Amino acid sequence: MVGGGKNAFIGAVHRIAANMDGLIELVCGAFSSDAANARSSGLSLFLPENRIYLDFKEMMEKESLLPADQRMDFVVIVTPNHAHFAPAMLALEKGFHVVLEKPMTFSLDEALQLQKKVKETGLLLCLTHTYSGYPMVKQARQMVRDGAFGKIRKVYVEYPQGWLSRLSEKDGSKQAEWRTDPKRSGKAGCMGDIGTHAAHLAEYISGLLIKQLCADLSIFVEGRALDDDGNVLLRFDNGATGILIASQVAAGEENALKIRVYGENGGLEWAQQEPNTLLVKWLDQPTQVFRAGQNYLSSYAKHNTRTPGGHPEGYLEAFGNLYRNFAQTLAARIDGNTPSKESLDFPTVEDGVRGMAFVDNVIKSNESLEKWTFFEIEGQGAC
Amino acid sequence: MVGGGKNAFIGAVHRIAANMDGLIELVCGAFSSDAANARSSGLSLFLPENRIYLDFKEMMEKESLLPADQRMDFVVIVTPNHAHFAPAMLALEKGFHVVLEKPMTFSLDEALQLQKKVKETGLLLCLTHTYSGYPMVKQARQMVRDGAFGKIRKVYVEYPQGWLSRLSEKDGSKQAEWRTDPKRSGKAGCMGDIGTHAAHLAEYISGLLIKQLCADLSIFVEGRALDDDGNVLLRFDNGATGILIASQVAAGEENALKIRVYGENGGLEWAQQEPNTLLVKWLDQPTQVFRAGQNYLSSYAKHNTRTPGGHPEGYLEAFGNLYRNFAQTLAARIDGNTPSKESLDFPTVEDGVRGMAFVDNVIKSNESLEKWTFFEIEGQGAC
Amino acid sequence: MVGGGKNAFIGAVHRIAANMDGLIELVCGAFSSDAANARSSGLSLFLPENRIYLDFKEMMEKESLLPADQRMDFVVIVTPNHAHFAPAMLALEKGFHVVLEKPMTFSLDEALQLQKKVKETGLLLCLTHTYSGYPMVKQARQMVRDGAFGKIRKVYVEYPQGWLSRLSEKDGSKQAEWRTDPKRSGKAGCMGDIGTHAAHLAEYISGLLIKQLCADLSIFVEGRALDDDGNVLLRFDNGATGILIASQVAAGEENALKIRVYGENGGLEWAQQEPNTLLVKWLDQPTQVFRAGQNYLSSYAKHNTRTPGGHPEGYLEAFGNLYRNFAQTLAARIDGNTPSKESLDFPTVEDGVRGMAFVDNVIKSNESLEKWTFFEIEGQGAC
Amino acid sequence: MVGGGKNAFIGAVHRIAANMDGLIELVCGAFSSDAANARSSGLSLFLPENRIYLDFKEMMEKESLLPADQRMDFVVIVTPNHAHFAPAMLALEKGFHVVLEKPMTFSLDEALQLQKKVKETGLLLCLTHTYSGYPMVKQARQMVRDGAFGKIRKVYVEYPQGWLSRLSEKDGSKQAEWRTDPKRSGKAGCMGDIGTHAAHLAEYISGLLIKQLCADLSIFVEGRALDDDGNVLLRFDNGATGILIASQVAAGEENALKIRVYGENGGLEWAQQEPNTLLVKWLDQPTQVFRAGQNYLSSYAKHNTRTPGGHPEGYLEAFGNLYRNFAQTLAARIDGNTPSKESLDFPTVEDGVRGMAFVDNVIKSNESLEKWTFFEIEGQGAC
Secondary structure, three states: OEOOOOOOHHHHHHHHHHHOOOOOOOOOEEOOOOHHHHHHHHHHOOOOHHHEOOOHHHHHHHHHHOOOOOOOOEEEEOOOHHHOHHHHHHHHHOOOEEEEOOOOOOOHHHHHHHHHHHHHHOOOEEEOOHHHHOHHHHHHHHHHHOOOOOOEEEEEEEEEOOOOOOOHHHOOOHHHHHHOOHHHHOOOOHHHHHHHHHHHHHHHHHOOOEEEEEEEEEOOOOOOOOOOEEEEEEEEOOOOEEEEEEEOOOOOOOOOOEEEEEEOOEEEEEEOOOOOEEEEEEOOEEEEEEEOOOOOOOHHHHHOOOOOOOOOOOHHHHHHHHHHHHHHHHHHHHHOOOOOOOOOOOOOHHHHHHHHHHHHHHHHHHHOOEOOEEOEEOOOEEO | OEOOOOOOHHHHHHHHHHHOOOOOOOOOEEOOOOHHHHHHHHHHOOOOHHHEOOOHHHHHHHHHHOOOOOOOOEEEEOOOHHHOHHHHHHHHHOOOEEEEOOOOOOOHHHHHHHHHHHHHHOOOEEEOOHHHHOHHHHHHHHHHHOOOOOOEEEEEEEEEOOOOOOOHHHOOOHHHHHHOOHHHHOOOOHHHHHHHHHHHHHHHHHOOOEEEEEEEEEOOOOOOOOOOEEEEEEEEOOOOEEEEEEEOOOOOOOOOOEEEEEEOOEEEEEEOOOOOEEEEEEOOEEEEEEEOOOOOOOHHHHHOOOOOOOOOOOHHHHHHHHHHHHHHHHHHHHHOOOOOOOOOOOOOHHHHHHHHHHHHHHHHHHHOOEOOEEOEEOOOEEO | OEOOOOOOHHHHHHHHHHHOOOOOOOOOEEOOOOHHHHHHHHHHOOOOHHHEOOOHHHHHHHHHHOOOOOOOOEEEEOOOHHHOHHHHHHHHHOOOEEEEOOOOOOOHHHHHHHHHHHHHHOOOEEEOOHHHHOHHHHHHHHHHHOOOOOOEEEEEEEEEOOOOOOOHHHOOOHHHHHHOOHHHHOOOOHHHHHHHHHHHHHHHHHOOOEEEEEEEEEOOOOOOOOOOEEEEEEEEOOOOEEEEEEEOOOOOOOOOOEEEEEEOOEEEEEEOOOOOEEEEEEOOEEEEEEEOOOOOOOHHHHHOOOOOOOOOOOHHHHHHHHHHHHHHHHHHHHHOOOOOOOOOOOOOHHHHHHHHHHHHHHHHHHHOOEOOEEOEEOOOEEO | OEOOOOOOHHHHHHHHHHHOOOOOOOOOEEOOOOHHHHHHHHHHOOOOHHHEOOOHHHHHHHHHHOOOOOOOOEEEEOOOHHHOHHHHHHHHHOOOEEEEOOOOOOOHHHHHHHHHHHHHHOOOEEEOOHHHHOHHHHHHHHHHHOOOOOOEEEEEEEEEOOOOOOOHHHOOOHHHHHHOOHHHHOOOOHHHHHHHHHHHHHHHHHOOOEEEEEEEEEOOOOOOOOOOEEEEEEEEOOOOEEEEEEEOOOOOOOOOOEEEEEEOOEEEEEEOOOOOEEEEEEOOEEEEEEEOOOOOOOHHHHHOOOOOOOOOOOHHHHHHHHHHHHHHHHHHHHHOOOOOOOOOOOOOHHHHHHHHHHHHHHHHHHHOOEOOEEOEEOOOEEO
């Protein structure tokens, strides 16, 4: 693990998620640029002293020299955005698979380099878009893919949070600090942090690609350096349209990611804060309440739960699903087996590239006087 | 009453709403251009033969000749959009107050003429934007006005319906027929029918005016002549931003008008399908569930309910509130009294003008390649 | 109308409900034992002076002497419980049909006398158990009756309110005063006032009869004279079991009547505070959300709505349904037609007798040391 | 771990829960009475061959001979009810702390023996009443304890499930098989399996003890040997009353444990299927929606979450909380520290004894013709 020392929120989440199913063991780490923090973090995680490293370069170097059955199998990178690329690239170069926090990199250019390297090396890269790990998101995607709703016409995705309603970055909140700092977060604030989740979810469930967008970003809190809010019109490659809302100044909201998709015959609605329920709506028939853990669900949904219906699973389990699918795919590869199609279903470097391109295109649209900006991936043309 | 013969949905709704509180009595009508329907409609409503008219001109003419204590006090117009203007104008000319269905007219120009006539005559005109008649909408508006949430930053308003997901206008649905016919509905389909409700509600609750917008309208159902869907970015006069979504092809939705407004300290959420609940959200404090009929509500909310908490009131009561407030205002005027501030709170010709301007501006934006269209009222400049 | 003068809650509700569909006209009244109140109430309701009576005896007498086409068709009685019997009996004797508030009478004996008189005269008596007037209650009953769930095993009905959590009857609340006064309410407080609603709803939807019960009533508020709370075990005539909870000291609850019924294959759930939704649950299939106003509903549900799906109807419309069905049945009778089966579906004197017997049996069980009390109707044996 | 071999539901849940926070490591196991299953279960859990035992006696014996820093610290017992006592007693005798599935034992007598042994040895015993591990349950308990609602008057607890609506025990369901088998489950079916959870939750949150009860148990599915449903009236030691419902034939329900508690000033409502929300109701003030992960919660609620608000935690995390609190208490003891009051908050042998007494008293009441059965713990008198 790179990053995730004491008091880092997402590092602890990664460890719980990776731990959950007993498939993964933490064997080493470079937890902090602060040596004392790095060491004490490692010790509190029961690591032996010689597997606690002071920086990721040392870690990659030394681990790669260990015998195959002792060295780490893959690296988890949970540093702020600006510090994703270097360790990820080095890991790939040293032959390690990678699990990486989103947004994948600091810039689209870095993302494209990683994509190239992944192709070259054939190694696995898992991007932790947690929300697509929920079983009812899998169910939603599968129903759309199966054509249950006919051709998709509408995608509404929204992600309101309220935690940056005040200038918390000047109030001692570490989380707020780096997420609103252009040097660590990149071009975008809210749109990079949560807009990318929303965009990923929209494309993941609908099976469509964003083709054009029209963005209106704002900085509502005086003194803030990056956008804390944005509204975006979307047009998809099949002619569907929609909106994407992301805000960190929707005071009183927690983490209210929600998506609705409508086709010719019906639609669906899923809200992250009640993740075990998927509303399935039909023209002229009663809405159905699909519930996680039930027999009538698709193999993808079933594969991604651990408990029977009515035993709610949540964010950590969704996160665990990414790790489990990644680990099962990796284990199959190590053992020379074919991974199941359900295991292969985790976000990859391609999703990371689209995420970074989303950020670029949203920023570009926001600065433009023209209504529509084509969703282009720099150097590759439109989607 | 003009229009509202047998099988006309909204005419019956108006009669129930007007009846509800025992303040209003139906005394005459020109219910249909079909003489037999007009007559049988009138008889089934217990009208005497001599007060059943064959067209609105005859009605206005003859009623205006009756002694003051016998003739009707005001006219209700519930015809399709293209047939609003002529009877409304004639009524005003003949000295009758008017209750009018929304959107107010067929075109902005007609709306401006009505506005002028209302100013000249000093007569009352009530526009039936039903949804602003709900008590919890009143409560929401009052809390925003009282500054409970600080400066408003975000307004999300959405109005998904699914009933036009198929080409019902070719399938014998009268409702679908005229609402998708440019000759009867006007320039806009979905945006005129329900988009205007959403825009009115957004401005009513937030106390803000839409200043700029960016619209993307669609016709999803092949063979349809008017928009059946639209997504709109909004910018308000105080710097707040937001979105307005309206759709009649969100298959599986009924009449899911919903609004969320956020300020610096909190926000609120109201959904028309569960209208007796208003969620009030706070930064760092638990969300509160405000409920219709409770003592802690504002005078505006209390004035607009008839029953104690837990006895749900609905759409007809909200509609009845428009009529009741209009009737109380009218009665006060007739009696030479000052109406209460709560009674004066019903939509007027000004709201009608803004609604028609909304339609014009949305259409204009949709056809434009530029991102932003200023919300202008033709001949009056921007808001 | 007997009772329902100014400031009487339920009288105004009756008038709105009766008014709603334009089928019923208020023609006379004896609104209060206080002459001034009676007169001013009548005038404010636009009644002519000669149809405002000072007591119900005068009203029955004088109305019965009017020509058939001028006199009232039926009497509505909305006085406190102890003053139901006398006017109802006199009305029946004078040949008037009756609409009566529940619980039907002060004592079971009175109820049995009314039942006998109704049988003798062949007149109609409608008991206003409002909650069975909701369209989704009709839907629930019909689905059970159609065998959708197989044999019914469980009935859970609950009715928590909080408004008597304090000694409001000593605090100037008129409503609290008479409802907690044994001289006006009868043997039971909470169980008569709302327990009877719950019992009626349970039998109405399940189509079963309570056969045995075991009650534990309480007076939680010191100084109160009648029960303000009760828990009851139920056994039904087909072997189903269940519970009935009613409370007026569930602080923070409004009027939270709710019922769940389960059979071999599934079940249903309906809550009065969100009355347009009926949850239909299935073994191994997703729960379905049935909604008022939809095409897929039974003829009974459809008959009892006025608006399309998504336009919420509420308590007043449910009340209006009782009046409408009663009026349609009465009109059919007057016209010599057969009323539709949907119109005939309103609570009658039989329901009133069972309600009074419920009160008696609950009180008896509460005082008994034996577990089970048979649901007996005095003089008639067990159900 | 004793029990929990392949295909055993609850064993896997225990392992995830124990794993979650990185405080506990599985070091050995006697997973199955079937040797092949035991071995393959152990290997798949990465245990070395010499720590995979064929029965719990061998395990206790051999582990107790290992050096203190190598042997297991505590035993987890996840066998069916009839096989709880022997390994638990042996573990205590050998000096191991114990984590035990509920209901604690096969009979009250066994429970009392364990209680005695725990007292003698001073060892820790944690009973896995999962549902009291949820953060919002901790919040509820703390608010009641702090007197927020005044004196408690009402406790409604319900636990409907539908999974035994058919005779699944004859259909190859292992779970159904042992849970409906008196030889393995004990005297009670539904009441032992889930009624004990409901009773524990009611006492845990209310801080009250059940003093009297009146039970009506049923076997609805023909051919079943134990109760699959029950309704119980409750009286608590402070005068509060309530009901407890548990059913496994509420067709269409999943795991719908829910509790409501009302005091003089307000009440609360918590439902296990949406566990991150606690509704807090007030007389004359809006209901508040308390949410897990928020700053305004008590130290007990905060201690039992891992993620910020809006990142839902679920059943596995609640289970993990039991393990974490137990492990923290154990670690403090090993290190000679005082555990925090929040860590000490896990169910113990006392709760297990009350659970077994609940089963006995419910069965006794069900068989009695008298209304009230005192909640007695055999040999100890009433509570």
